Amino acid sequence: MRNLFKFIIRYYFFFLFLLLETLAIVLTLSNQYYHQTFFLNSANRVSSGIYQTYNKIGSYFHLRTIHDHLLEENVRLLSKKKENFIITDGNVFIAEDTLFQRRFSYVHARVINNSVNRRNNYLTLNKGRMHGIKPDMGVIHTSGVVGIVIQASERFSVVMSLLHSDMMISTKISHNNHIGSLVWEGKDYRKAHMLYIPPHVELLKGDTIVTSGFSTVFPENIIIGTIDDWEIRRGENFYTAIINLALDYNNLTHVYVVQNLLKGEQEGLEEAILPDI
Amino acid sequence: MSAMYIRYILLFIILILVQILLLNNIWVSGYLNPQLYLLAILMLPLYTPGWVLLGSAFLLGLINDMFTDSLAIHAAATVFMAFCRPAVIRLVLGKIYDNETEIPSFSAFGGFSLVIYVVLMVLSHHTVLFFLEIFRLNELGQTLWRIILNSALTSLFVIIFFALLERNLRK
Numbered sequence: 001m002r003n004l005f006k007f008i009i010r011y012y013f014f015f016l017f018l019l020l021e022t023l024a025i026v027l028t029l030s031n032q033y034y035h036q037t038f039f040l041n042s043a044n045r046v047s048s049g050i051y052q053t054y055n056k057i058g059s060y061f062h063l064r065t066i067h068d069h070l071l072e073e074n075v076r077l078l079s080k081k082k083e084n085f086i087i088t089d090g091n092v093f094i095a096e097d098t099l100f101q102r103r104f105s106y107v108h109a110r111v112i113n114n115s116v117n118r119r120n121n122y123l124t125l126n127k128g129r130m131h132g133i134k135p136d137m138g139v140i141h142t143s144g145v146v147g148i149v150i151q152a153s154e155r156f157s158v159v160m161s162l163l164h165s166d167m168m169i170s171t172k173i174s175h176n177n178h179i180g181s182l183v184w185e186g187k188d189y190r191k192a193h194m195l196y197i198p199p200h201v202e203l204l205k206g207d208t209i210v211t212s213g214f215s216t217v218f219p220e221n222i223i224i225g226t227i228d229d230w231e232i233r234r235g236e237n238f239y240t241a242i243i244n245l246a247l248d249y250n251n252l253t254h255v256y257v258v259q260n261l262l263k264g265e266q267e268g269l270e271e272a273i274l275p276d277i
Numbered sequence: 278m279s280a281m282y283i284r285y286i287l288l289f290i291i292l293i294l295v296q297i298l299l300l301n302n303i304w305v306s307g308y309l310n311p312q313l314y315l316l317a318i319l320m321l322p323l324y325t326p327g328w329v330l331l332g333s334a335f336l337l338g339l340i341n342d343m344f345t346d347s348l349a350i351h352a353a354a355t356v357f358m359a360f361c362r363p364a365v366i367r368l369v370l371g372k373i374y375d376n377e378t379e380i381p382s383f384s385a386f387g388g389f390s391l392v393i394y395v396v397l398m399v400l401s402h403h404t405v406l407f408f409l410e411i412f413r414l415n416e417l418g419q420t421l422w423r424i425i426l427n428s429a430l431t432s433l434f435v436i437i438f439f440a441l442l443e444r445n446l447r448k
């Protein structure tokens with residue numbers, strides 16, 4: 001026993017290294033898919049506090065761009081107002097407002113931390129549980145999908161960006177409704193790949209890609225990007241299309257968090273049929 | 278002596294803040310990110326006890342992880358780098374170093390040895406960092422390419438700061 005202690009003390013540098021390295025790797029692997037250790041992400045008190053202060057200062061430099069974006073969005077929304085349209089058909093209309101039930105509602109949030117240069121990127125938002133944000137909610141921007149909330153603290157939340165190796169989004173080609181899965185393969189943050197498009201589908205350069213609305217996370221028809229090029233990869237039977245992303249992930253400042261009010265109902269039904277998934 | 282402790286603690290805090298608030302927003306050609314905070318470990322005196330070396334490396338990496346949402350990959354990488362440090366120093370200096378008070382610097386190591394020391398340490402850090410970050414072997418080529426380019430960038434930053442801080446940490 002004494003010799004064992006002597007041995008350990010003599011080589012303590014090596015054993016301490018083993019201990020710390022194992023600790024770090026266990027922390028990494030056990031949280032690979034879901035951030036469970038709360039202190040290890042940027043929604044914790046210290047890091048979110050520092051980011052919040054930093055962002056308060058930094059946001060002044062982007063005011064002009066944000067202002068322009070808001071104006072653009074205002075114009076778009078204004079043009080949809082009812083007063084802009086005249087009735088061309090003289091027939092009788094029936095307005096039944098109980099026909100409509102709200103499915104999605106939106107919360108506005110500010111991005112206080114963001115990255116695009118890693119293989120797995122995350123964003124931190126300045127809203128959390130207090131504002132109704134929960135894990136698995138979608139995050140969008142006026143011109144694209146941003147990501148999915150993976151963890152929310154009282155006042156902050158962490159979003160897994162579309163630019164993440166575990167991210168896969170159900171998308172479709174806007175004009176013919178063929179579906180495929182969108183993934184990001186690293187390298188360029190302006191480009192993503194759309195997989196599993198059957199080879200009989202006619203692709204055109206510039207075709208718009210939108211969300212399919214199949215998942216319970218994102219509403220249908222949110223623009224993602226346009227087709228740049230496509231190929232059949234060796235050993236595969238499907239087209240892989242290269243997509244120019246419409247959204248510039250580098251200058252995100254404001255985003256919308258999507259809450260699906262009927263998510264529980266849809267998922268409950270789907271799980272009842274497919275218990276294994 | 279205690280003045281030197283305070284200096285090192287200040288260096289740690291400043292380097293972490295610079296890394297988090299400034300350098301983590303800088304990327305060269307899209308995906309290269311200088312990891313200047315390694316300087317805090319590289320600059321520790323040669324006589325630093327092993328547990329201080331490993332412990333401070335672990336803390337430094339973990340704090341950086343907290344801010345970048347990168348699980349604990351920076352901690353794993355910095356601990357590995359700290360573990361490599363005695364061996365790298367022996368390799369670079371070519372002997373068991375005898376002067377008990379030396380701090381790595383251009384004047385203590387000589388320019389060439391210091392550059393080799395920095396490059397080897399940064400390479401050991403980045404190898405662990407990128408393999409853990411990407412964590413799939415089918416992107417091996419891309420991963421190696423990232424390790425090499427990013428190491429070159431980080432080394433450049435670290436060496437520049439070694440030159441700037443020369444003299445400031447001694448006494």
